[in-house]
Amino acid sequence: MNFKTKLAKNYINFRGWKTNRKIVVIESDDWGSIRLASEDVLNKIKNIDSETLNSSRKYYDGLERTQDLEFLFEVLSKFKDIKGNHPVITALTLTSNPDFKKILASNYQYHTESIIETYKNHEENNLFNLWKNSGIKNNLLFPQFHGKEHLHPERYLSRVKDLNDLEHEAFKNSSIFGKSSKTRDKDFLASFEYQNEHDKKNIEKRTEEGLNQFEALFGFKSKSFCPSQSIYGEHLFGTLKNNGVLAIQAGQQFRPENLRLKKVDHYWGDTLNGLLFWRRNCTFETYKGDNQDHVGQCLKEIEIAFRWGKPAVINSHRINFTSRLTPVLRDKTLSDINLLLKMILKKWPDVEFMNSSQLAEIMANIK
Numbered sequence: 001m002n003f004k005t006k007l008a009k010n011y012i013n014f015r016g017w018k019t020n021r022k023i024v025v026i027e028s029d030d031w032g033s034i035r036l037a038s039e040d041v042l043n044k045i046k047n048i049d050s051e052t053l054n055s056s057r058k059y060y061d062g063l064e065r066t067q068d069l070e071f072l073f074e075v076l077s078k079f080k081d082i083k084g085n086h087p088v089i090t091a092l093t094l095t096s097n098p099d100f101k102k103i104l105a106s107n108y109q110y111h112t113e114s115i116i117e118t119y120k121n122h123e124e125n126n127l128f129n130l131w132k133n134s135g136i137k138n139n140l141l142f143p144q145f146h147g148k149e150h151l152h153p154e155r156y157l158s159r160v161k162d163l164n165d166l167e168h169e170a171f172k173n174s175s176i177f178g179k180s181s182k183t184r185d186k187d188f189l190a191s192f193e194y195q196n197e198h199d200k201k202n203i204e205k206r207t208e209e210g211l212n213q214f215e216a217l218f219g220f221k222s223k224s225f226c227p228s229q230s231i232y233g234e235h236l237f238g239t240l241k242n243n244g245v246l247a248i249q250a251g252q253q254f255r256p257e258n259l260r261l262k263k264v265d266h267y268w269g270d271t272l273n274g275l276l277f278w279r280r281n282c283t284f285e286t287y288k289g290d291n292q293d294h295v296g297q298c299l300k301e302i303e304i305a306f307r308w309g310k311p312a313v314i315n316s317h318r319i320n321f322t323s324r325l326t327p328v329l330r331d332k333t334l335s336d337i338n339l340l341l342k343m344i345l346k347k348w349p350d351v352e353f354m355n356s357s358q359l360a361e362i363m364a365n366i367k
Contacts, residue, residue: 017269018309031091032115062324092146095213142355145222148210155188237273247360251279
């Protein structure tokens with residue numbers, strides 16, 4: 001860790017809410033979301049735009065598979081903290097995906113399907129039951145709300161209707177590529193980004209629908225929330241609070257202003273409109289490079305968090321744990337996280353593993 005990174009890590013940890021407890025939370029975005037449907041689709045896109053695909057592994061993302069959950073649960077179940085709790089991945093979950101067939105049949109009117117339908121359409125008929133009956137029941141993969149879908153519908157439709165846009169090719173293959181555009185009004189993955197009051201009202205409506213879908217799917221309300229790409233506005237706070245949300249994970253907020261993004265830093269325990277904030281202060285992103293010491297780096301960040309009396313909230317995207325496009329990343333991650341958890345328990349034997357909902361309750365003095 002270089003001096004600049006170390007300084008930044010200390011800076012985001014020294015202010016705000018503190019605890020003597022050594023808490024570890026792992027937060028993982030985009031569960032339930034469709035991206036590239038298969039390796040065949042990946043190759044089709046690569047033939048058109050190999051430069052983009054070869055420049056970043058972030059495009060190698062695809063819907064989780066049943067086997068991915070089985071392998072992940074096997075690793076997590078091996079470990080227990082001082083209170084007998086297993087490590088748990090908080091899965092920031094989308095409740096819906098675009099229904100590609102209905103969109104095409106209706107001449108590009110927007111339609112969605114629930115993630116249960118998405119799993120069935122991808123021949124993962126047992127995945128949701130496994131998630132509920134093992135992942136949630138044993139607190140191994142615990143869902144929290146990430147959005148109704150991982151896109152801004154109006155911007156998305158404008159892209160897929162353009163026959164010259166790479167997103168049209170992905171759409172034809174029941175996939176989402178999500179390549180960034182040169183102008184913000186063409187980027188669509190930030191589902192809570194707005195340009196005007198009409199956008200805000202639509203976002204509030206979709207958010208309430210998504211939170212209701214979340215409760216219907218999982219049987220409980222989401223107590224924490226992380227907006228896609230951390231782009232959101234304060235107009236959303238009332239909708240979140242009224243639907244049971246206690247805390248926002250995205251302490252680093254990017255507020256839309258005239259097609260630009262203004263960074264707003266919220267520190268640990270900050271409260272606005274009755275909602276708490278915390279920061280993801282550790283990183284475990286194995287997909288970002290084979291030659292990095294992901295375990296060692298994460299351990300150093302955990303040490304800094306604990307030094308300042310903060311929980312260690314580890315950011316680790318879904319792409320690290322899934323294998324729809326390739327098992328290489330998943331298998332590397334499982335090997336590394338096995339070592340990481342072993343080292344955490346050895347270095348801090350009084351550590352406590354918990355999900356984001358439990359952390360929200362502690363910070364809100366509910367638990």
